[in-house]
Amino acid sequence: MSILKKYLMPSKYVKNIFEITPQELEAQGVKAIITDLDNTLVGWDVELATEEVVTWFNQMAEAGIKITIVSNNNETRVATFATPLEVDYIFNARKPMGLAFKKATKAMAVTPGETVVIGDQMMTDVLAANSNGFYSIMVVPVKSNDEWKTRVNRMMERRFLAYFKRKGYISWEE
Numbered sequence: 387m388s389i390l391k392k393y394l395m396p397s398k399y400v401k402n403i404f405e406i407t408p409q410e411l412e413a414q415g416v417k418a419i420i421t422d423l424d425n426t427l428v429g430w431d432v433e434l435a436t437e438e439v440v441t442w443f444n445q446m447a448e449a450g451i452k453i454t455i456v457s458n459n460n461e462t463r464v465a466t467f468a469t470p471l472e473v474d475y476i477f478n479a480r481k482p483m484g485l486a487f488k489k490a491t492k493a494m495a496v497t498p499g500e501t502v503v504i505g506d507q508m509m510t511d512v513l514a515a516n517s518n519g520f521y522s523i524m525v526v527p528v529k530s531n532d533e534w535k536t537r538v539n540r541m542m543e544r545r546f547l548a549y550f551k552r553k554g555y556i557s558w559e560e
């Protein structure tokens with residue numbers, strides 16, 4: 387397996403979080419979710435969870451699956467979003483560094499093997515997950531026009547995605 391594939395290829399690639407169901411996670415033995423916020427749960431410029439997102443969080447909670455939001459964004463952004471959902475969160479997470487993921491699993495009392503990481507960015511979310519022993523689920527960004535901060539990452543991501551598709555590792559087309 388190539389280095390690129392090992393670190394940057396998501397374990398699974400889906401259109402949005404709603405394709406990830408508690409039934410499917412339970413069948414996989416998953417007990418916890420670490421999820422990114424911006425462009426994963428809602429668009430980067432949307433302040434609060436939509437009704438659909440609230441329902442998704444409730445379904446996971448009912449199934450006994452714990453969730454922590456781990457975001458590189460600042461405290462105001464992450465707390466404003468997470469507090470009404472009554473979900474734990476870590477801000478300024480510095481993904482792709484893995485420290486925030488370690489903190490999250492420790493707080494949820496789970497192992498990386500029992501946890502899936504969900505995110506929209508290969509260079510932060512997937513890289514952090516894959517290099518720390520997590521199953522990674524990449525979603526298509528909720529909003530295609532990103533903040534300027536992520537432009538360079540997106541450029542690299544597009545090249546790697548094209549490479550993985552060419553290799554046949556990813557069969558699904560956007």
Ligand SMILES: [Mg+2]
Pocket residue numbers: 422423424425426505506507
């Ligand atoms: Mg994101």
